Amino acid sequence: xxxxxxxxxxxxxxxxxxxxxxxxxxxxxxxxxxxxxxxxxxxxxxxxxxxxxxxxxxxxxxxxxxxxxxxxxxxxxxxxxxxxxxxxxxxxxxxxxxxxxxxxxxxxxxxxxxxxxxxxxxxxxxxxxxxxxxxxxxxxxxxxxxxxxx
Numbered sequence: 470x471x472x473x474x475x476x477x478x479x480x481x482x483x484x485x486x487x488x489x490x491x492x493x494x495x496x497x498x499x500x501x502x503x504x505x506x507x508x509x510x511x512x513x514x515x516x517x518x519x520x521x522x523x524x525x526x527x528x529x530x531x532x533x534x535x536x537x538x539x540x541x542x543x544x545x546x547x548x549x550x551x552x553x554x555x556x557x558x559x560x561x562x563x564x565x566x567x568x569x570x571x572x573x574x575x576x577x578x579x580x581x582x583x584x585x586x587x588x589x590x591x592x593x594x595x596x597x598x599x600x601x602x603x604x605x606x607x608x609x610x611x612x613x614x615x616x617x618x619x
Contacts, residue, residue: 471561474521481529489544496576517541522554533558540571559587575605584609
């Protein structure tokens with residue numbers, strides 16, 4: 470089930486974020502991982518609307534954050550990857566939240582392939598991430614088709 474969540478779920482958000490990043494962002498240097506973790510721990514972006522995916526036991530297994538039609542974050546626990554949760558979150562983001570943009574680390578090939586499969590294509594590139602670190606970002610835009618988000 471996907472539902473809006475708040476920062477009262479901060480411990481679940483941090484647990485999912487950390488496990489997901491450790492499983493998928495092998496290009497991220499440990500010092501940068503810690504910097505981002507500390508920033509999220511102490512100053513989570515309040516402007517992002519958060520949605521959680523809860524399993525049948527009521528445990529949060531994934532979350533995403535959306536701001537102004539852009540998916541700012543999408544993280545899934547490693548044990549739940551490949552089970553359609555990402556697709557469900559993306560469909561929700563597109564259909565319910567009118568999300569049409571997402572940035573992805575260029576080196577995160579699995580995420581890039583996923584977003585392309587969901588109908589997004591690169592419209593731009595930045596040489597650094599949002600913190601100015603040397604992790605190039607691809608700026609993706611949803612290509613509107615009859616099957617977008619299907």
